[in-house]
Amino acid sequence: MDARRQSSTLLAMILAILWGGSLALFHWRGDISVLDRIEAPLTDLRFLVQGPRIAPDVVVILAIDDETVQQAGSYPLPRSVIARLVEELGRLEPKVVAIDLLFVDPGPPEMNQALAAALAGARGVLAAAGIFDRPIQTVFSYDSSELDRIPIARNLFLPVTPLRQVAAVGAVNVATDPSGVPRHVPLLVRTGDQLLPSFPLRAASIASNQNPVIEPNHIELDGSSIRTDLGYSLPLRFYGPRGSIRTISATELLKGDLKAEAVRGKIVVMGATITGGGDVFPTPFDPVMPGVEVMATAIAHLTTGDGLIRDRRVRLVDVAMAITLPALAVLLLAWQRSTLSFAIIALVALIWIGLTTVAFIYGIWLSATLPLAATVPPAVLFGATRLWLDRRRAEELARESRTLRHFQPPSLTDRLKRDPDFLIQPLRQEAALIFIDLSGFTGLSETLDPNEIREVLREFHELVDQEVVRCHGLVASFMGDGAMIIFGLPEPDPQDACHAVEACVRLCSRTNAWLATLPSSISSKLGFKIGAHYGLIVASRLGGDSHQHITATGDTVNVASRLMEVAAHYHADVALSEDLFDAARDACSVFDTGILDEAFQTSIRGRSGPLQIRLWRSARPEVSRKA
Template identity: 35%
Template sequence: MKTSLPVWCIVGLLSIGALWAGYLSLTHVDGAASFVDKMETALLDARIHVIGGRPAPAEVAIVAIDDATVAAAGRYPLDRRQLAQVIDGVRLAGATAIAIDMLLVGPTQDDADRALAASIGRLPVAIAGAAQFSDRRARASPMPAPSDILRPLPILAAAAQLGLVNVATDAGGTPRQIPMLFDVEPSPEASLALRAAAFHTGATPSLTADGVRIGARDTPLDLGWHLSLNYYGPGQTVRTISALRLMNGEDVRGDLEGRLVMLGVTATGVGDRFTTPFDQIMPGVEILATGVSNLIDGSALTRNATVRSIDAVSAVLVSVFGIALVTFLPLAAGSIAFAALLMAWLAVVTLAFGHFYWLSGALPVAASLPPVAATIVLRQIFDRLELRRMTSARTALERFQASSLVRRIAEDPTFLLEPRELSAAILFVDLAGYTGVSERLGPRRTRDMLKTFHTIVVEEAERRGGVAMDFMGDGVMVAFGVPDQHPQDASNAILTAFSLVRAIRSWIADDRPGEPNVVRVGVHYGQVVLSRLGHDTHQQVAAIGDCVNVASRLQEVAKMRAASVALSAEVIRAAGVEGDLLTGGRQYERCEIRDADSRWTSRSGLRTTPRPAPRQARIRNRREIAVERTKDG
């Protein structure tokens, strides 16, 4: 895997990404509020909806002072004698204990207060208090430290145990946790949920380093001994009955016997209301009933120091791996792989949520997105710089190799590591009288003349798929069929030969009047070997073989016979132009050459008939060629 990013940049990005993830992770492990919490709220609600609701435990029931109860009582708050009647009905129905989620703070009529206190004293009751916090009070404590407690009326408090009803909400106002303990002088106070669960089980709760034990059940708690709520569903998922039924003396034993009862207000316009993932408006008593049910059935979300540490490690790893993916993979593939990594993590946290583990979905996302996005931007910048450099290098390379060969080598670095044999048309062209001209012009002007000549040859050749393989002073070797073969290679070579003669003569006549305007071109078709020649660190692509040698000799034939073009019989047959060569007023003669010693024989006229077969059979190692005569020859 190769990247355009320099090593120092990769090290810097990995370091910055790890530091950023580490900072967010430390904040998360310490439980400090951050922008990540808002992201987590949305992701947590999404998980809750994916997993869906579930049945609440049968051990908990709610007796609700609902709209019907308030209407029947004719007032709110209810007269405390009526409230005592409800509590007595709960006791007679066989409930194990009652948790009253109502702030009964001020006195009313003495006989009503005494009646309510008497009813409360007849069974285990936890009565609500509220912690009040002040920013002016600063105390280093692992648990919430209120500045004051709003306590129930003393006569009522004496008949019951205090339980605080405060909950911890997120930025959107959704209760997410219930503190189990509050740092109150002279001794900590328990929450109403913890008191109620203890009453129901008959066991005294004991705190551990990161949890609470009630009887034989250990429940993990978050920092500061906070219980993470795991909602069951919308309103009234926890068994709920109206207090009016108890006021009317109905038999509700089937609904309350053996159960812990949460007594609270659900009437419209009174009591506290909260937004939950399943319900836009849920009474506070149902929030507390959810917490008590979580303690009883062990379904509270596990979010403790261990889980937070897993979140922190995952955030760092996702960040580092994300940066590595978009650094070393192709940018599109790396971005897709990073997105897949985040989706995989979200799938993991969703699966874990189904087993009551609250892993952070937001922390790895928030930790990895900024550094990965920065890496993508830098990668694009360096990729563009690298592309410009490669384009510049390729342009420079194309000055030394044909563009078609450069493209092939760029696409396949192993191209021609092994020689390749193929059929090709080879064309040699040079200028007559070059030596004398160069002596008259001098080095600089000779160079300008050759550059123009070479430009004409390359442009004419590339127009028909030819590749300039070699420049030899005033001579150029062109190959047709390199690196890829085409059916028209031979005909393209012949057409190029004639177009070169016309173009070069026109150039000399226009720019260099008085100079010799004789061009010699030789063309042959046959097998060539295409390979890399040179040292391991300095190579060039070359075409070698008998075909190249013959084409070079044909150029000499054209010179010896004062002709402009010499074509081998092989290239004529391959192009299928035997008849066409005799049209257009061109002057030709047929001759033969020896492969071995290049001696020329058998001159004949333009319209000569073929030699008798016996005569041709006696001529060995010879090639038949057609020579176009120059206008002056």
């Protein structure tokens, strides 16, 4: 990974961590309702995966149901009937009688007195209801305590004075999600400068004969620590559909059929379950859970400690995952940019959902949404950006490759793609070398326009390249009006010498034909000469760090180059060594198209000993022999 890619990855990681950290901060403060909307159905799904649980036997619901209303003759029940129910319950010795009914209207004084007298003989808890501007108070101070996050009631509906003088009072409010499912019960409510305990907390504390002790992030009750969520709210962990908590019709008590064992020593919660009564909530298990059963569920959690745990420590795990997973996703995509990376990220997301489900079964409410919301956008954005950049880079490399192919023979380019270290170490091998050069070009260039010179060279180089490639050779370099051709690179071939001989003849034929197409003012001054030899060469890379080229060196190269002078001296098209002729003897029949001289010895400039050579002239020597 180069420095630029490392920098972009580091920047993406920082941005991903900042994104996850910002979501985590809102989650830590409980101010991220958008994610709560997504979390709600995932929470319901975890409830369904967990399945119904057996409710503890410490709480019993005394239901004011349809049969009770029918027997009483009206709804709401007259306070005299409720007084009778409380009085009868008191004789059966329950721990607490918690009445989930509002007594906010004055009512007949005699009925209030009757109910007050009944409550005085029982350990009673009455319901109050608060009106809130927001379900949770938002505090923009990072050093604020949990007490500052307790919901503030704009209005509070309390029981009438005669009743609240003889019984404890608690708020029956619940915090619901956008779909109406109750998720928390605020254990404390602020009104003015006072704190009002919730209805479930009142009932549980009276049952334990202890006042609750408010500690940071939890409440101590009866020797147990109740771990709470933001603002001392209690997460609800439903036991199942309606009726999961033992429910007894108030009719049984009115008829005298209720046995004392059913309620003795238990917390009895009295409330309405009448059809159409209005006090119902949807839950994961039941679309019409009576409100009294929601209150009974919270009381059971406070009494037995079997509720959901979602406190600061649990939220801290959510925060850690929201910061860690996006960074890991970016690193994964930077390491392996492919569909496999996205598959791994999807697998991690599924594993996290699975872990939250397992934790939920054991009563720990981890956020399934927050880490995913923190991970998916950076992963998709970074992955899409990297794929786009990689595609652009691939297109650039393809363009560069196509461009470089114009500067390197295709066979050599393909070999370097497969083996970038090709010829870093010199290679000794047998090869055939051809040099071709235009005669008279230097003098001609003095009289031609530069554009005309370029056009002549372009046509000449093009025909040389075409014929060499056709004969399986390699143009190692174009040197002005000449070229150096190798047969044996990038891969040696037993037919290299034969290919070289064939190339000599084809080059002569093609060059003669080309010269014939030029204006007479040019063709009359041009000719060509070819020197060819076969022997040992050293193939290697030459050049510096910024530019290298592949070439051949050695005596074979020098001899092939000097043989052009021999061809020009004898007015021949080609001067080839006897070594090349012997190596390509089976292919030398191509020379039958012209005149091939017998072998003879000649001296080579710069070489001490003579060399056995042959001369060949094409069928149109009048053009090719220009000096």
